Amino acid sequence: MELAKSWRRRSPMWKWVLLTVIYSVLVALYVWYTSPNNVPAAYKGTPADPATYFSPQQLKDSETLNPIRNWIFFTSIPWEWLIYLFLLSGGLARYWREMLERLPLVIRFPLFVLLVDIASFVLYLPLQIFSYGLSKHYGITTQPVPGWIRDKLVSFGVGYLTMLAVSAVAFWILSRRGRWWLKLWLISVPFTVFMMYVEPVVIDPLYNKFTTLSDPKLEAKILDLAAKADIPADHVYEVNMSKKTNAINAYVTGIGPSLRIVLWDTTLKQLTEPEILLIMAHEMGHYAMHHLEWSAVGAVGSSLVVICIGGWIYIWSIRRWGEAWGIRSRSDVTALPLLLLIMAVLSIASLPISNAVSRNAESSADAYAMKLLNSSEGEVSMQQKTGVITLSDVNPPLLVRWFRDDHPSDMERIIAAMDFAKSHGQQPGS
Known part of the structure; x- marks a missing residue:
């Protein structure tokens, strides 16, 4: 009862909820009226036009699904912020601290x-359930509910242990004197590198089963390609994703000895050999152009910016609202939701920059792959297949590109392949 009275007395939550509702309506209008699969006149009827490779029903489904996907993404941003504001302004964080104080x-x-x-996980779950159900309805996700729940619980466990370790160090440093922001950053450097190292060998296997490639002949061709690119690879890893999705993918992850080139089994089943070799050459491009190392450098550099800006906002927020939220000092654990809120806001603010960098790296890897193979054979058909399977928007609107897309659009990649083929005297639609 006392908690409820406290919430009514101090909470401006209704204002934030109202703003979120208005924002969600505006987002819905934006994503609905920025037409999915909008094709410039110059590419109408070309292999870049989804009307040439989507069926009429697939095109209709894509035009229905993508606005909803984008709405979920943009709505999830203030949704997460509201969760942390609710814990602070509603008095729950203060109540939990006092309850556990003895x-x-x-x-x-x-x-x-x-x-x-737990509160963050449970309050965010409705959006995740909605997203899962949507993907399941359109046949993109194939994972049964028990498997999906298991993955969410594993993700919760990994996330909790990570949050516990990071917050314990952060609050300990905040309790000390001196340049705490510099100490936080210096400790974040080895932690960032460590997480990039252990993810492919410790964390990823918690979700999926990894084996060496099931096709020895294909693996030999991929390793020959790796040798041509001066990459010392001994294995190509295959991951069992067919129980979870129909989507196709491959990726490179890890640093140093933990580096892994991974191919989804769905990719093996749905793509031709030239298409698979292009994907593998693309991933080798990331390695050859040191994108992983640059990613680590970028993560370390951006963490300094985030800690400096976030630290200033954190101290200012405590001075402004600390008393109302029950935060007694900068090292008071009650401020944990505030830290999470600030990190969430800065993460979203940095997306246009990080996504632009990522898109540039992906375009470079595409170009590297075609140059390594001296051919764009299979690139157009591969992008078309990917688009059909995921019902993607081949030419997303501006805000979606800025905040959601860390890869070039399907249209951009198809056009780049067509341009390469034309400049090399090859069939542009292959």
Whole structure:
């Protein structure tokens, strides 16, 4: 009862909820009226035009599905912010701290972090369920509900342990004197590199089964291609994704000895050999052009910017609202939702830059692959197949490109392949 009174007395939540509703309506109008699969006149009727490779029903489904996908993404942004504001302004964070205060620090701190993580997980779950159901309805996701729940629980466990470790170090440093922001950044450097190292060998196998490529002849061709690119690869890894999705993909991850070139089994089943070799050459391009190393450097550099800007906002916010939220000092664990809120806001603010960098790297890897093979054979058909399977928007609107797309659009990649073929005297639509 006291908690409810406290919430009514101090909470401006209704204002934030109202703003979120208005924002969601405006987003819905934007994503609906920025037509999916809008094709410039110059490319009408070419292989870049989805009308030439989508069936009428697939085209209709794509034009229905993509506005909903984009609405979910943009709505999830203030949704997450509202969760953290609710924990702060509603008094829950303060209440949990006071409830656990008599316990030893080694018990109360992990419990407090757990309560925050559980609340965030549960309150964010409706959007995730909606997204899963949508993907399932259109045949993109094939994963049964129990498997989906298992993955979410694994993700929760990994996320909780990571949050516990990071927040424990962060609040300990915040309790010390001196340049705490510099100390935080210096500690974040080895942590960032460590996480990039362990992800492919420790975290990824928690979700999926990885094996060496099931087709020895294809693996030999891929390894020959790797040798041509001066990449010391011994294996190509295959991951069992067919139980979860119909989508096709391949990727490169990890650094140093943990580096992995991974091919989804759905890719093996649905693409031809030239298409697969192009994908593998693309991933080798990331390695050859040191994109992973640059990614690590970028993560370390951006963390300094985030800590400096976020730290200033954090201290200012505590001075402005700390008393109302029950935050007694900058190292008070009650401020954990505030830290999460600031990180979430800065993460979204940085997306246009990080996505632009990523798109540039992906375009470079595409060009590298075609140059390595001296052919764009299969590139157009591969992009078309990918678009059909995922019912993608081949030419997304501006805000979607800025905030969602870390790869070039299907249309851009098809046009680049057509241009390469034309400049090399090859069939542009192959």
